[in-house]
Amino acid sequence: MASPATAGDIKDDAICSICLGYLTEPVTIACGHNFCRACITQYCEQWGTGTPLTCPQCRAQFQKGEFKPNTQLNNIVQKLQQLGLKPGKGQKEKLCERHEERLKLFCEEDGETICLVCEKSRDHKSHTVVPIEEAAQEYKVGNKLQGALGPLRKELEKALALTSKEKKETTEWQRKVKNKREMIADEFNKLHALLREEEQMLLQSLEEEERETLQRLQENVTKLSQQSSSLQQLITELEEKCEQPVIELLTVRWHQNSLSSSRIITQIHRWPKTLCCIPPAPGTDSVTFSPVDVTLDPDTANPWLNLSEDRKCVRLRSTRQDLPDNSERFDPCVCVLGTEGFMGGRRYWEVEVGDKTRWALGICRKSVRRKGLITPTPADRYWVVWLSAGEYKALTSPWVLPVSVRPSRVGIFLDYEAGEVSFYNVTDRSHLFTFIGTFSGTLRPFFCPSLSAGGKNVAPLIICPVPAQARAVPDSVTDFHY
DSSP states (O other): OOOHHHHHHHHHHTBOTTTSSBOSSEEEOTTSOEEEHHHHHHHHHTSOTTOOEEOTTTOOEEOTTOOEEOHHHHHHHHHHHHHTOOTTSOGGGOBOTTTOOBOOEEETTTTEEEOHHHHHSTTTTTSOEEEHHHHHHHHHHHTTHHHHHHHHHHHHHHHHHHHHHHHHHHHHHHHHHHHHHHHHHHHHHHHHHHHHHHHHHHHHHHHHHHHHHHHHHHHHHHHHHHHHHHHHHHHHHHHHHHTSOHHHHHTSOHHHHHHHHHHHHHHHHHSOTTSOOOOOOTTSOOOBOEEOOOOBOGGGSOTTEEEOTTSOEEEEOSSOOOOOOOTTSOBSSOOEEBSOOBSSSEEEEEEEOTTOSOEEEEEEETTOOOBSOOOOSGGGTEEEEEEETTEEEESSSSSEEOOSSOOSEEEEEEETTTTEEEEEETTTTEEEEEEEOOOOSOEEEEEEOOOOTTTTSOOOEEEOOOOSSOOBHHHHTTTSBO
């Protein structure tokens, strides 16, 4: 049987939180709380237009007019009123108005609560009377209050399950964010380490290049001083012979002096290119060279490069070829080497560059690295001149080369023993640049047609054919303007 406290709980649920009286025409709003229809309507009218409405009990928002009649609760309120329970007062405070005794019984015929004295009276003597607790329990079951509690408990369970799920998702998201943050930090730490390593390598390379360049320049100064002394001695000898008698002068073996002069002039040709190069006199010791028939090595060609059948022409392809990834092949740089290797002597070849906007030409050590990005500097054993962004450059000092006439053909002259590789503008027969150093090992021609630059650099690099007869340096190399 239900206790008085249970009946009091039922009574409290039937009270409107606005007027504090029993619910009249009870209606339910979106959050599930119940109010008198008149009370909640008047409450809504007090709010201004456009202002969100909130529940008087839980402050949850709801829309004006969104309330539903609660028939079951209305029946409960009526039953409670029939039991004589007044809102705001406990059951123990309710006494019979006639006998001032506690109301412990309920007359089913009259539908009212009575005391023990009323039960014995004539008014209720023949009526069916039950304890008030049993009557309340019957009203609970008859009005399906228990049935209403079941769905509410299920809704509560759903709400608790959703809350637990949201908490788990929050925890999982925080874990993912933490892992992502750690991953980002780790990746950037690796990048910083790589940059620091690259910085140290570049600084070390620059230091080595500085040391070699200073040493080379000092050697040049020493050799020039020796040449100046030899020239001064030759001038003195010639002046002395000019003062000799005519007969003695005519008997002198002039060709010996001529030979010495030619050799000195040849040595001058090999050093500062700012000097005017004077060709040797006819019949003297002229310096010769060998034009070389250069061809392209397909085993070194990047998969994006297309070589002609005679291996004299290279251009960029629109698709990558499926080629063996051998150790000699350049990848990803679009480069290719010449088949020929040089370990000495003087060699000369020409390359047609046409109207290309980007290219790189020169020589390199046979043992240079082919995989990954390359830096074509003398420190990495590349001696290369290139065209990029409208400027002709050498990856040494000076960086940008002064070029007045755009070359459509470039000549390359290698003097292995002298440690020189020179580049010439065949178009206007001018000198572009000369690398000076010390060569060792096998050197091979280097070619790079570069990327297409949006279709503006699709022309090929073409190795020019070798003349029928090899010519001497005075006819081909020393005729260029320095």
